[in-house]
Amino acid sequence: MGPLKSIWNWFRKPSSTWGTGILLVAGGVAGVIFWGGFHTAMEKTNSLGxxxxxxxxxxxxxxxxxxxxxxxxxxxxxxxxxxxxxxxxxxxxxxxxxxxxxxxxxxxxxxxxxxxxxxxxxxxxxxxxxxxxxxxxxxxxxxxxHSYDAMAFxxxxxxxxxxxxxxxxxxxxCISCHKGIAHKMPDMSSGYKLVFEELEAKAKDDGAKASELFTLTEMPFWLDRDKIDQGRGDGLLISATKLEVLETSGDARKVRISGWRQKGADRIFYELMSHRIFTATLSPKALEQVKLGEEKTDPETELVWIPVSLDAWVKAEKLLADREELWGLAEEMYTASCTTCHGKPAADHYLANQWIGVMKSMKRFISLNKQEYRFVQKYLQLHASDTGGNGHH
Ligand code: HEC
Ligand code: HEC
Ligand code: HEC
Ligand code: HEC
Ligand code: HEC
Structure with a gap:
């Protein structure tokens, strides 16, 4: 019989009252050590040290x-x-x-x-x-x-x-407004930069197949296929602008840019009538080739709006087929930039045109570059209370 086994047997069949007593005492001590130790361990593991x-x-x-x-x-x-x-x-x-x-x-x-x-x-x-x-x-x-009730406002x-x-x-x-109270705030941009890189990789395929595409970044357009890559182009497309593909030539696409312009502000295209949601800015040369529709007067503001379209060439490398994916990126940027000091205002809490003023008043607080700033603004405007709150227009 091995020593372990004999001890086990001795416990199992205590041969005397003396044995039983030892057993009870040992069990009790183990219990105290276990519970006490557990409690102390819980307390120790809570110390700053x-x-x-x-x-x-x-x-x-x-x-x-x-x-x-x-x-x-x-x-x-x-x-x-x-x-x-x-x-x-x-x-x-x-x-x-x-x-x-x-x-x-x-x-x-x-x-x-x-x-x-x-x-x-x-x-x-x-x-x-x-x-x-x-x-x-x-x-x-x-x-x-802390509690709200105990606060002497x-x-x-x-x-x-x-x-x-x-x-x-x-x-x-509390945490929706009080982030970064005990430690430095993380670099909030690292999240949306990753999403951007994923979309950039995806855009390489999307540009080849779809007939309706959206700009992932701001990019120039050219009136002439042969002049692509020369100079600054004949105008600029804002991010998330819808393009209808008319023709494919190598890695270039002939596209139609449609939208509205306000009478008197000829060089800017907007996505919708009466809403200042930018899609493109045009050079004087591009202006000459714009096709005009029938003028309409906005009864509320009495401003005159004209439907417009322009055909031009762009490079296919940064175009996406699904605008929802762009809105995913915009949502990441919005959350990262606008939720450190207060909860996230719902996009449909404001009118599309009001978002311009709200963004302007918050501008000094945030570190988005100009392009990112315009992109987040466009996202909010196309999800505003008067644009249907879903951006599908
Ligand atoms: C044994 C080492 C160790 C000890 C002790 C330790 N931590 Fe951590 N802690 C880590 C590591 C490693 C990570 C990162 C885990 C990861 O990479 O997912 C971490 C992550 C965290 C996080 C990030 C949040 C999360 O859930 O991912 C918090 C908060 C945190 N620790 C708080 C504490 C607090 C409070 C204590 C003391 C009660 C403590 N830690 C003790 C090693 C430790
Ligand atoms: C809607 C946003 C918001 C929420 C939610 C919020 N706070 Fe605040 N709190 C603020 C602002 C803004 C300040 C002023 C900060 C400053 O001056 O930098 C503040 C200040 C404070 C202060 C300092 C007060 C002073 O006068 O020195 C404390 C403490 C505080 N908050 C605790 C809390 C706690 C605890 C909760 C949750 C029960 C909470 N807060 C929820 C926005 C908020
Ligand atoms: C007053 C409350 C408070 C105290 C005290 C506090 N933390 Fe935090 N901690 C937070 C909050 C809130 C976050 C979430 C990130 C943020 O808002 O900064 C956080 C985040 C963290 C993280 C995740 C990484 C990061 O920087 O966001 C770690 C790790 C962490 N705390 C560990 C600790 C350790 C270790 C201590 C003690 C030395 C400590 N915390 C003390 C509130 C606190
Ligand atoms: C152990 C108690 C304790 C806990 C837990 C605690 N606080 Fe505090 N908090 C304090 C004390 C004490 C002060 C400083 C009061 C003073 O100025 O005398 C303070 C100050 C603050 C302030 C004002 C100073 C500043 O850093 O801006 C804010 C805001 C705040 N707390 C928010 C929070 C939030 C949010 C949490 C949870 C993540 C939290 N506190 C958790 C005790 C606590
Ligand atoms: C550094 C802190 C900070 C950041 C970051 C920040 N805000 Fe604010 N925001 C505030 C403060 C403080 C107020 C209250 C200002 C006031 O009442 O004048 C406010 C108020 C607002 C309001 C209410 C304004 C109104 O007219 O009622 C909106 C909407 C808003 N912010 C949106 C945003 C958006 C969108 C972003 C990101 C682009 C943002 N905020 C980023 C601090 C911040």
Whole structure:
């Protein structure tokens, strides 16, 4: 009989009261150690020191956090990592701890954030996980310390009080307005840049087959097939402009650009009558070749609008067959640029022409380039309350 087996037998058939007593005591001690240990482990794994044993790197989350009011403030109340990231109620807490085993995997087996460079690459992805979680649990952890009910709005500064009184009424959740309070905001553009690259790759095929195409980027057009690539072209097409393909010649396409122009502003094409949604700008030479339809007067503004069309040549490399895919890209850009300070305004909350003014007033807050800016504006305008809210016109 091996030693293990004899011990087992001894436990199984305690031959004396002495044996049974040992068994009970041992069981009790093990139980205490187990539950106590479990509890202590749960507490230890909530300490600041534990979290930064992995998240300590220079210039990342910890360094950013210690410069914020949540680390040091006049009242001396500190929110540590776990206050914001780990639920207090045990049932939520256990779920979070089990999920945290994923972090162990990425720490030891497939290091994903062990250098600041690798961390920056992953930051947007990780931040999105946190945002999604806080959206779905109504910023539960924030509300362990803060609540709308406890806010003395009259003691807050004006901007905060105005926004948060309205937020309280709408039942908005904290995280939809308070991103980047404890750490640097991720580079929001990395998300839509990826989508753009995917569409760019796709456009290489789309341009060859479809008879209706949409511009992925702004691009010049030429009146002459032979002059393609020479100079700046005879005008510019804005992103997401619809083109009807008339003729194919190598990697060039003859296309028809149709739309509206306002009497007096001849060099701009708009997609719809009475709505300032840009599709193209024309050189004086291109202007001569525009075909005009019958004038119409907008009864509300008394402005005169004329249906127009122009045939011209473009290069096929950045054209897409499905405008919904472009709107997917625009939606990514819109979310990335416009949701850091407040919730995302619904496109159909405004008229198409009102979006021009709203975008202008928010312009100083955002870092989109001119082309991206016009593209997001067009997306919002074609999904506005007076354009049917779906962009199919
Ligand atoms: C054993 C090392 C380690 C410890 C300890 C650790 N983390 Fe992490 N954590 C990681 C790694 C690695 C990732 C990245 C996981 C990935 O790449 O998906 C991560 C990701 C995160 C994320 C991103 C959100 C998500 O769910 O993807 C948050 C928030 C986070 N940790 C908070 C904490 C907090 C709070 C603590 C302390 C309670 C903590 N971590 C302790 C290694 C650790
Ligand atoms: C452990 C308690 C605690 C938790 C959890 C907590 N906070 Fe705070 N928060 C504070 C304290 C304390 C201050 C500083 C008050 C002062 O200035 O004296 C503060 C300040 C703030 C401020 C103003 C300063 C700033 O950084 O702009 C905002 C906004 C804020 N908290 C939002 C949040 C949000 C959003 C969450 C959830 C992600 C959250 N807080 C979680 C305690 C907490
Ligand atoms: C609709 C947007 C919005 C929502 C939702 C919102 N806030 Fe705010 N909050 C603001 C704005 C704007 C400020 C002023 C920020 C500034 O001055 O930089 C502010 C300021 C604050 C401050 C600082 C107040 C002061 O006067 O110093 C705290 C604390 C705060 N918010 C906490 C919260 C918490 C907690 C929630 C969720 C219960 C929440 N907020 C929801 C927009 C919002
Ligand atoms: C006041 C609440 C608060 C505190 C305290 C806090 N975080 Fe965060 N953390 C957030 C929020 C909110 C996000 C989502 C991204 C954002 O808005 O910056 C986040 C995101 C993260 C991420 C994902 C990467 C990123 O930068 O977005 C990691 C990792 C993380 N926190 C770890 C920590 C660690 C470690 C600590 C303690 C040193 C800590 N957090 C303290 C609120 C907090
Ligand atoms: C850096 C913070 C910030 C960013 C980024 C930002 N906004 Fe705003 N936004 C604000 C503030 C602050 C207000 C309230 C301003 C006011 O009342 O004058 C506001 C108000 C608004 C309103 C309501 C305006 C009204 O007339 O009622 C809309 C709509 C809006 N923003 C849209 C956007 C769009 C679209 C973007 C992206 C292109 C954007 N915001 C980006 C801070 C921001």
């Amino acid at each position: 534990f979290c930064i044993s992995c998240h300590e790197m220079e210039d990342t989350v910890y360094q950013e956090y210690i410069k914020t009011p949540h680390y040091s403030n006049p009242s001396g109340v500190r929110a540590i990592c776990s206050d914001c990231h780990v639920p207090r109620e045990w049932q939520h807490k256990v779920v979070r701890k089990i999920r945290a085993t994923k972090e162990l995997y990425y720490k030891f087996i497939d290091p994903s954030i062990d250098t600041p460079e690798k961390f920056e690459v992953k930051r947007l992805h990780l931040a999105k996980n946190v945002w999604a979680e806080m959206e779905s649990n109504n910023s539960r952890e924030c509300r362990n310390c 009259d003691k807050q500064h004006e901007k905060a009080a105005k926004q948060m009184k309205a937020a309280k009424e709408r039942g908005d959740t």
